[in-house]
Amino acid sequence: MVGIVSYGAYVPLRRLGRGTQGWRAPNEKAVAYYDEDSLTMAVAAAIDCVGDIDRRTIDGLYFASTTSPYKEKLAATTTASAVDLRSDILTMDVADTLRSGTGALRMAADTIKAGSARLLLVTASDCRLAPPRSEMDQTFGDGAAAFLIGDTNVAATIEASYSFSNELLDMWRSNTSRYVHTWEDRWVYEEGYFKVLPPVIAEFLKRCGLTTQDITKFIFYGPNPRRHGEMAQKLGLKPPQIQDPLFSKMGDTGAAFVPMLLVAALEEAKPGDKLLCASYGDGADVLLLRVTDQITKVKPKRGMKVHLASKMIVPSYEQYLGFHHQPMGNEEGGGGPSASAIAREREAIYPLHGTKCRVCGTVQYPPQRVCTNCRAKDNFDYYRLSDKKAKVFTRVLDYAAPVPAYDSPSVDMMIDWECGGRGNFEMTDKRINDPRTDLPIGMEVEMTFRKLRVGGGIHHYWWKCMPLRESWLEKEEK
């Protein structure tokens, strides 16, 4: 039976919350850094999801988001390249609605059922912008979830699904707008959210021959905690049946919201649990999942738990506006990277391939045709470095770099991978108070796919290094 073989998530490190000067909302929300977007977060969630599964066995990737970096150009191909999937695969973006995450899940299940693929990756990520200091800006958060969908070793089978299409301008963003628009909120909820979702769920349960009581957990969309709570009441749910919407920790993560909550639910699920997933936007998607014995064997590396628990509180709302709302350079202007050079170096850029010499075994990055050690010519295999840990060999703490104050000093690390090979990368998601002791030589780092810059209409991605995410687990508590 088709279902979820593996799952993973990504929550950006930075949070607005208590401790953020100028942030008045009672909740915390997760916010992407300047070098993150829906695509980089999708890559992070996908890597969290695939774990040790051979990435060459994956037959496709569906990228779901309302905030793809491109209007014309797949984010799914870039994501698949960064995750190091094969090329003879199915890649497609599922876009333009808050339902795109659940829609992609349905489509993936159908693709598997139709026999067009055996294993598919689905990513759902979002990074929506609301006007600064608006009500929406208090709730909008950023994040991503990823699922491997297949029909063997399934941890949660997709038992049934149902969709409802409803034409309504309650929340939208035109193709020229930066910010999400919404109609008057009373109308939005009364004529949209509350009018659509309860009957759709009721109809779905009826079709499945189930009642509300049969469902272990309801995972459903809500724009904010108040409306989400009202919906739980309307559906007649008992508190244990309600999946924590995590508003207080991450905010409304758009198309990734329900998928991320599903990941959170799966982390706690027991064999036999029935999970109902309902997204909302231009109608609704509903899925019924049944958790299998396999669930005990599948654990994402970090999932929602570690990602939520490891965080950095942004010191001020002003700083957040700087890294989150300001456009990254002159997006349409010249001075962009070279498309032909990027294409030529794609092995080095996207899957972070180095070369491993077939004669002497030396790993080297970027790929070298003539071996740096034994000079063997054109006798190498590509070797993925994105998933290898490394240690800092030496470092640059640049206090004079032309970067915004919140990112100064800019940090460049020369790193030695544990598998061999040396690289030089910018460090992101770092904090430095004392240059004598912070970010020391010898510290462990991992690789993270980030956006370097935007120019000439091109979003330019590469890998950076960062302190291990787990190193943030206790920092904020101190």
Next chain:
Amino acid sequence: MAESIKDKVAIVGMGCVKFGENWEQSAEDMMIDAAYEAYEDAGIEPKDIQAAWFGSTQIGQGEPLATALKFDYIPVTRVENLCATATDAFRNACFAVASGMYDVVMALGCEKLKDTGRGGLGGGGGGGAPGSALMVPAGGPFHYFSRMANRYMEHYGWRYEEFKPILAKIAVKNHYNGSLNPKAHFQRPITEEQAINAPMMAWPLGLYDCCGVSDGAAAAIITRADIAKNFRDDYVLVKGLGLAVGARQGYLQQSYDMVHMEETVRAAQQAYAQAGIKDPYKEIDLAEVHDCFTITELVIMEDLGFAPRGRAPEYVKEGRFNLDGDLAVNPDGGLKSFGHPIGASGLRMLYEVYKQMQGKAGPRQRKNPTLGLTHNFGLNPGSGVASVCILGQRD
């Protein structure tokens, strides 16, 4: 077995402009001033030059030199080799003379950096990103050497509080020497406190750990050694010419320690072998080395064999490289005082050694020097270029 260049070639004239922010001078003005000082010094006419090598990183052809000096359709070759550009122009000119093809040639280096509207050498930020043709290692020059400084401290267990004053001593020494040199860009001594407390650039390197950026030009007239006495008695002989280029070993191989510059070590080996130098610390009287950053000079002391590995800080502390020390390093003030007009620096260094050999270095004059060395280093340790020249007094 290849032959040595030793004693085959002589310098019979040199010129060097005052380095600095030469707003009023064009590149051509500086070429003319450096060349005519050299002509006069050698006692020759412009028409005596049979071929020229022109070093510049920014001026991309030999033609501007021919035009500035109104050469009469003689060969002019433009040489570019990063920070060793001028030295490599000189080196190639020496080889041409040694081949017997020419009797009198010129090597001239010139750089006009102060017309760009921005400070610094550029680079920094944005480099290193793939999507450029070659994935050049990231960052500007101070990244390269901040990497080395951080590694050196880690490798030898230096704490910032003790290491920073060592770097400061190098800056203080070079600025003091520069204060005695009317051709230097900066002619003001500084204090250790100033150097230590200057704004941080790339930790642990502050403002005074970095050299300045300036305009400059310098020139040399080179002849065969056997005819040098026709020009002057106190000509200066070329004893060795070494050049080594890295293949990014520092970036590709984990075994590269980043506390030395293999290029410098190799270039020095070549030059010492040619010159027959066994104990450089004892035999060499003065050295003009590439102090683009204080940490660079420190490590160069070890790479050139002036100090044992890991002990350069101790030698610096003891003042062994001061103007009155065992081996004067950067007696003219170095890049720290002259700034670094890239394509001119190597010949500026040769100018000081040449004057010292002739006893014409004024208040900076060392007592009877017989052997002097110049050294340049460009780009990254382990992926750079180093040049070493040895000049000596005639017998």
